[in-house]
Amino acid sequence: MVEWRKSSYSATDSDCVEIGHGVGIRDSKAPAAHVPVSPAAWEAFLRSVSNRGRA
Secondary structure, eight states: OOOEEEOTTOOSSSSOEEEETTTEEEETTSTTOOEEOOHHHHHHHHHHHHHGGGO
């Protein structure tokens, strides 16, 4: 079973983006479906957004 985590920036339990390690990204309002994302793609995304504030 995959453990899904929501963003710490989400203020409510219903309007969240969640990440499942090694599985993908899903909308908490439609948890049955998800967008598959590889670990390498997720790491690249995180590097990209973390570097935006440094430019």
